[in-house]
Amino acid sequence: METREMEISDSSNGTTGSITDRIRGDIQASLRSHFDVFLNFRGPDTRLNFTDCLYHSMDAAGIRVFRDDEEIRKGEAIGGELERAIKSCTICVPIFSKNYASSAWCLRELASMVDCSRNRDGEGTILPVFFDVGPRDVKLETGLYHEALQKHEQKFGCEVVRRWKEALREAARIKGWNLKDGGQGELIRLIVAEVLIKLNKREKILPDHLVGIQDRVEDVVRLLDEGSPDVFYLVMHGMGGIGKTTLAKVVFNQISSRFHGCSFLSDVREALKGGKVIQLQKQLLAETLNFKPIEISDSDAGISQIKRRFRDKKVLIILDDLDKWDQLSKLAKNRDWFGRGSRIIITTRDTNFLPLEEEYRENNAQMQFQEFKIYQMEELHHAHARQLFNKHAFRMDSPPNEYDDVSRDIIYKTGGLPLALEVIGSSLYCKGKQFWKDTLKKLDLVPKQDVCDKLKISFEMLDDAQREIFLDIACHFIGEERVYPYYIWKALDFFPRSDISVLAHMSLIKVDDDDRLLMHDLLRDLGREIIRREDLKVPGKRSRLWCPKIALDVLHTRKGTENVIALKLTGLCKEHDFTSEEFSKLPNLRFLELEGGNLAGDFENLLSSLRWFSWHRCPSDLQAINLCLSNLVILKLLDSDIPENWNGWGPCLANPDLKVIQVIRCHLSAAPDFSTCMNLKILVFDQHCPKSPQMGSSISKLERLKRLEILAAQVQSSKLSTSPHFDPW
Template structure:
């Protein structure tokens, strides 16, 4: 770490790009995180953009806008237009920006194109497996090369861990101690050497061997010794192959569709509601195949994510429609629009589409196994009776204000996420989604025409309700008091310039029927002056936040004498 800190030259006023490079699994992201945590307090603004290679530029730029500029954008803005805005607002700010797992010139040019974008003393840290796109010798016919014609870039190559440190890391995961027991010292050293000293391999393999027999240790070592050190994913595949079928399915679901998703969006009472059991998730965490990061998001190392997606691609190399999961929007769209869907498909990502695109009942009739569906724009058209009957998770950005489908009933829907949509209280999709005892999570964000929530009386098993940045929201339907299983309620507004905001009630007078509510967040709601006195009936409430409610006057709870 100290070598990188030295390259950063924190005492100087120049703008520096520091590139941490090395093979996958060697610890580049871990090092960048440690540096970020150590020095971020020295900067005016900071942002850590994870897994750039696996995300689209617009999503990354929106996060950058939120992190560094404090802006919330409810509508799609062209990547270049947003770039101009970021340049204009950043040029006088001292910022630290981490660009993790970058591999293309285009990504750099749209996120941090030139040092002139940033204020004096700013630092941009890039992690990458390959510095080819940053090579100083420029072939101008290759768009993946960027010339370094100034002194802004500094490079640090990650080295393989020293034996002592590698053995300590392996022991922490295999024995939960800093060193192996005497009887395991030799074989532990063999595992360290066989793993090539790569932190990711040491962590995953060590976690897999925890509490296993010596016979399992020896058998696993034999398998590893047949795999070259450069083929990291094949080493990681050993842990995947030891999972049972349901655990493998959860691993593939997360690798293909849920990296970066908030865990709290899907977990209630310790159970992962989008899957049939929480045990499988805990096994994956124990084996270091997935993690939950600091801001409550599901996280998987890039090598493991690549492994999961490669496993799915190998289900049928030539015909994507025969695979179980389609996460590439272009591929998914081609399968749907050409009526190539099959019973094998359980997850689809249909994003970056024209808002006017229509999905017909005929297209979806070929997808009886579909569990997860992510949409961006478009509409359902036709008779959807008895279609999408296995759908568990629906995420729809730019959802239409009126569905053109008839007969739609999502009876197994567990998670409903709608964002940046013009839906209102009388939206004709509420019935299709909410007449359902299985519905556990409703997450609405930036639905700016929504003044009043729908009636909740048909989804009485709801456990988590989030309404975020719905700027015109004035009232929560009184039926919320019937949600006796609700555990988490978040009503999050957005930061506004100081202005006179008319008072609103938002919450109904009676809320004491929410007997299971343990977390209540009413934040950045300037119209809120008070909370109803019935709040005293929330006997299991453990956490309440009124952060950012600038005009809040009093909590109307009678004082005990």
């Protein structure tokens, strides 16, 4: 199931026909998507066996494959769809068989693939497969292809065939796979793994500046002892910000292709705290098996699937940031769940939850302590710490002479912690020497072991709006696509474009390739601790409540205050209805996330400051009366059954400056009337219905619409593409 995403530029004519035509044209354009892999093969030789299995294995792994059957092609020239497919593909896979050279179409495609690879300076990769021939046959060093090529010369001429011969020789010089080296199943697994790496679908993104990492990688690889058939766990242990996750990513990128399957589960502790165990189990199964997500009803069913499907597979699994045995037990509890040679790497700040030697003797834990190997992460050596700091503070390996002393003192105060070196160094970039000296004085006041207070120095460099944005991200927007909170901050008269840039340049946040906001967990903890310290005893006096249980208690006991601006009420044990009296204590609420339940009572003049409203499993009949979200900017409805004339549309669409409507995994037969929100920028319908919702004529009047995404359950093609991220600025 893929997303139909249309980029719609601003228009001034406002006619129904022009908008409709643009939408129709964009849908057609999306169907002409590019492909990841082009398969080149002679149909009668491999179409019904090897090529078919390879195609379906790649498709199951989420790789978009163009499979051309030369038997159905007519004519003598490559052009049109076929040429575009070859040019669009990142990887071309020619499958050489005994009768390959008898096909003029195969040879034409191969020559075109080689030309594309040359013209794109290696960006187009050729990965040859030698099915029932060897590289020497394809290099024309044996007589296997000679007779076929001679026949082609008589028909097409010497010059054309000369080009084909050069393409054969060039492709055969590339390191590929030979079926003689193993069975078809194993060969297909290796090809899919290599293609995924080439496409960077599994390779983890690393920081720009990696310093002092190679020695650590070698130590870890040595401990992993890849030659051993045993299954065991390697635990990377160290304080927050010391580089455990970065090291795990480097190791993963280096060795993942040597396993039958691999998966990197990030931030497991936080995910499970948010009740996402089934989501993690699905991700683990899908990534490791190179398969589309498997339906799992509950965590026990997920455990059964993992045990059954991984028992005979050599897998590499990274579990990033664990701190409880229960977290491990739901994903990789026992080594007999996995095939011989499997490795499970765990990163953690605390090893007390693991059944190591002393605990094993005392409690007879199920897992023997010998199964765990511990790699203790240490602070960076001074030379590496100095290099990393200088790269962020000066954008070079060594400081200017006049900064040598003060930079050395600041490096010493950070204690060789990579995160602190990066954040503090980035915060000092392009600042004057007096600013550096003031920062050093502040570091002198912080105990050496108190990392958060050191990082807080960089937070205190921010202006008020930048602090608000940092705290919003830390409490609510980690993993969120940047454009959505951008509209909230814009509505609050912040300057999010420049402020996000400042936070990123100070290494306080990151924006990934999917345009999502990320933050190191230590910086997230810093932000949340700042909020907690707003009032240590009374949560209702804090500005942001991200813990659902605390938020629920504040709401039900009516201890909320005007200080509260953000409230998260998801993942609770049971659904709750919320009354107008409870929300009357929260006049400045601007972020609200609900799951289930209903709103009941008279909401006149309440929630008037709300900018972001997200509701999982919203009610089909809204009980609130006089509700009017007159300043709403973002509306998200998820996992809901929304009737055609839902009485929630009126209150939710009251603001003419509403910017985003997202309807995700909902049953919706008809879209609402959009005539009240003519400044809408993003409209998303990701449906579970068998058909797309009926749009109505009002959509044609949304002249400011920048993005329209429509996905119905019947859209199954893997040939649909997504457009690039659009810039809201």
